[in-house]
Amino acid sequence: MRFFEDLEIGQRRELGSFTFTAELIKKFAAQFDPQRFHLDEEEGRKSLFGGLAASGWHVGSVCMKLLVADGQRQSKEAAARGEQVAIWGPSPGFRELRWIKPVLAGDTIHFASEIETLRWSEKRPEWGIAQARNTGANQRGDKVFSLLATAFVPRRSAGA
């Protein structure tokens, strides 16, 4: 992954796509969010969603999955170039999560992440704090998901 110094406001990463099958939607819902419209096609059709819909927490967790995979790809590339690999810190949270449109069984969602703000941590000088707008759009190009995430990113000067 990249160091704080390598990040710029407006930088966008395409994170790849994920297909929410009925089977995966029901599996996540059964464990964490067993509301009827996440478990049953007929109940989904009768609901505001208009079909079997993925739990919003499933959509967010898949976005995290693709973010981590993208970071691991970047780390591999950096290591292959003989560069030092940055290990990102934990996230203190997120804001403005919007489940804009339902993610229905069979939908393929493409996720992306764009840097919105960058600042140094006052309490931890070896870390920077980045905010990124993570979004998902379905196969028709409709935006379905958005959030503003915060993460601790290591500064190059600290570890180098």
Next chain:
Amino acid sequence: MTLTFEDFPPGHFGTFGPRRVTREEILAFAAEFDPQPMHLDEEAASRSMLKGLSGSGWHLCSIMMRMMFDGYIGRTASLGSPGVNEVRWLAPLRPGDDLTLEIDVTEARVSRSRPDTGIVTFKGMVRNAAGQALCEMVSPIIVQRRAAVAVS
């Protein structure tokens, strides 16, 4: 009895749990959705900012969702949620934690666009057995009003 908009006046709503989170659950969720070393590997986790194996924040949010479902959403005339205003991950989720969830209603208003529903905003705070705050979540849900449920 199905809970409707009228059952969620602003103020303290309830306390739910405890819910035990096992190491196996933490590792399984992390392997599927958040395979960072701090969530998967003891050795790497001990060197991380969180100083020990911790659960994914998305896992903790998903567990909060399940605790809300078991506590009240499962018997509420809920139509879903438009999003989450804010989540703050305050301290790491650890293997073996027994979680308790406190729920407050911070706002309840009738929807202008769909007057047979209301929008109830909840603040959820999850704590471990020592009372340490792990995560705070502020999120609205859309709930049917009693008259609408009686008709349907």
